[in-house]
Amino acid sequence: MKLTGRMLTSSGWLDGGLDIADGRIARLDGNAPEGGRAECYLLPGFIDLHVHGGAGADIMEGGDAADTVARLHARHGTTSMLATTMTAPRQDIETVLAALGVSCATRKSGAARLLGVHLEGPYINPGKLGAQPSNACQAVWAEIDYYRSLAPIRLITLAPEVTGHMEIIRQLSACGIRVQLGHTLGSYEDAVCALNHGASGFTHLFNAMTGLHHRKPGVVGAALAHAEYAELIPDLLHVHPGAMRAALRAIPRLFCVTDSTAAAGMPDGEYKLGSHTVTKCLGGVRLADGTIAGSTLTMDQALKNLVSIGLSLEEASHRLSLYPADYLGLSERGRLSVGAWADLVVLDAGLNLIEVYVEGECLGLTDA
Template sequence: MEYYIKADRFLLESEEKIGGYLLVENGRFGNFVNKVPVCAVVEDWTGYTVAPGLFDTHIHGIKNYDVMDGTVKAVQEISAILPELGVTRFLPTTLTSSKHDLQKAILAVKEGIDKGLPGAKSEGIFLEGPYFTNKHKGAQNPAFFRNPSYEEFTEWQQLADGMIVKVALAPERPGSIDFIEKVSKENVFISIAHTDASYECCRNAIKAGATIFVHLFNGMSGLHHRKPGAVGAALLNNQTYTEIICDGFHVHPHMANLAFQIKEEKLVLITDCMRAGLMPDGDYSLGDFQVKMNNNIARTVTGSLAGSTLTLIDGVKNFYKWSRKGLHIVWHLASLSPANSIGKGNQLGSISPGKLADYVVIDENFEVQMTAITGEIIYKRLNI
C-alpha cells in the first residue's frame, strides 16, 4: 500500500517542515516531497500537524483497566484506548506483587500480544519491581520486596517468551550488581527506581549495565550538595536515560526544565498512568493498595502519590508550555527518546525514511484527529 500525507506541518526526525507531502509505503515512511505523482493517493490533512506516534515506556493502566488485573481483556483494552491519545507503542508495566500475581500478569500480556492487540502495539514488558527498598517505596508493596534473583527473572522471562525488555530495581539491594551484569547482557534494559542508593552505588550500577532512571525525583534519594544521591547520578551521567512525569504534581515545571537542560534528548516523557486515568474522581486500586483520586491526583491512604492519571500527549503539551522549546524537540522526548531508551530508535519514534510509519495528526490544541500504526489508520475522530 502506498499513499502520501499532506499537512501544514510535519515533525520530521531532524527538523520541522511546513507544507509538502510525506510518502508512506508498505507500512514504512518514505521520503518527504514537495510534489506528488499524478494519480497518487493522498491523505489530506491540510490545517493540521503530522507527528510521530507517541511511545509510553511506563504505563500500568488506564480507564479502569490495569496490567496487574492479570487478564487478556485488560491488556487489550489498554491497547485499544491509547491510539485516541496519540500513543502507538507502549510497554505494559507491572507492580511489585506476589509471585503468583506477577506470573499471572506476565502471562496475560504475552497472551494478549499473541492474540493480537487491537490498538497500540506492545514493544515488550516492563517489570517495575519487586527488587526495591522501603524508604522510597511509593505505592509499591514492601511485603513483596526482595533481593534480585537471576533465577527468578529467568523463570519469568521464559513465561514471557522473552518479552521482558526492561526491569527496575534498587541497586543497593544485595546481589544487584551481579544481577545487572547478567541481565543487561540479555538485551534487557535495567532501570534504577524506588531506591535510597547513594550516588556512588548508582554509579556502580551504571558501570554494571544500568541505563535508565525511573520517574526522576520521585521514588529515589534526593539531590544534596554533599550527597548527590540517585537524582544526582541520574542528572550527571550523560549515557543514561531519565524518565520524568510532566503532570505538574510529580515534578515542578522549573525542575523539569532543569532536567531537560542537563539531559536534553536523554530525557524521556512517561505517564506512569494507573487505572484512574481518564476516569472521574473517586476510589480506585493500584496493585494491593486502595487509592483515592481527587482533582486528577491519585494517592494512597497514607498520602503517597500512586502513579499518575496523566496522558502522554498532555505530558507533551505541559512540557511544551513549560520549556518554550520547539514542538519538534519536545515531541521527540515522548517518541524517539523512549524508543532509543530500549534500543528501538532505529525502527520507531520518528518520521524518517525506512522507519515504521507510526504517526499521529494533531490540531493546534494538541487534539488527536487521527492515528496510524505501520501506515494503517486505526483511529479517527468521529467528527472528522
C-alpha cells in the same frame, strides 16, 4: 494513503506529505517551512515506557486488561508502549506475565503496540516503596530468567543498593534488558557503580529515590551528573517545572512517561493499582495516606505540558517519541522516515489530536 501537513521528519520540519503502504511510511516529500504556524502537524507517534493502566483497567489484572489499556492510550496518541507491572507476590507476577506474553504477541485493532514489559519491582528497596505494595524482594537470576520465558521483558526497575543487585544489573545488561534505578535509598556512589555495571536509566526521576543535597548528592545527583537517559513524569504534579527544566538541561536524552493508572481516562473515584485501592481526585491519584500513586496523564497532554514550560514542539516530540525509541533500540519507530512503521499523530494548530495512526491503521478518537 497520503497525509499532508507540517511534518517532523528525521531531517527536520517539512511542509509536504507522506504515503503509507503496508503499515509503513513509503514516501516523504516536502519543502522547508517558510515560517509561521501550520494548520496541522504530523509527528511520530508517542512511545510510553511506563504504563500501569487506563480506562478502568489495571495491568496487574491480567487477562485482556492490557488490551483495554492499550486502546485507551492509543486514542491519546500512544502508538507503542510497555505494559508495566507492580511489586507483587511471585505467583501474581507469573500470572500477569503469562497474560502479557499473549497480548504482546499480536496487536489488537485500535490499540497501541505492546512492545513488551516494564517490570517495576519487586526488586526494590522496601524502605522506598512509594505507591508499590510491600512485596519487595532481592533479585535472583533464575527467577528473572523464568519471567523472561513468559513475556518479553524489555526493562526492569530495581534498587542498586540491595545485596546482589550489581551482579544482576551486569547480567541483565548483557542480555539486552534495560535496567533503571528506582524505588531506592541508594547513595550517589551506589548509582554510579550501577551505571558502571550496565544500568542505563532512572525510573520516574526525582520520585521514590534519594534526593540531591550538595554534600550528599544521592541518586538524583548521580542522574543529573552522569545519565544520558532517564524517564520523567511531566504531569506538573510529580515534578515541579523548575526541577523538570534542570533535568532537561542536565540529561541529554531525558524522555517522558505517563506512569498512568486505571484512573486515566476515567472520572474521579476509586480504582485498582496492583493490590492497592487508589483515589482519583483533582487530576491526581493517591493512596489513602495521600501518597501520589501514579497518574492520570496521557501522552497528548504530556506534549502540551512540555510546550507550556518552554520546550519547542520539536524537542517535546523527541522526548515523547525519538528518545524512548532509541533507548529500546527501536530504529523503525519514534521517527518519520521512509521504511519506518507508520506510527504517527496528526495535531491541529492548538496541538489537539486530529488523528492517530498505529502501523498504518487510522484509529477513531470519538471516545478520547
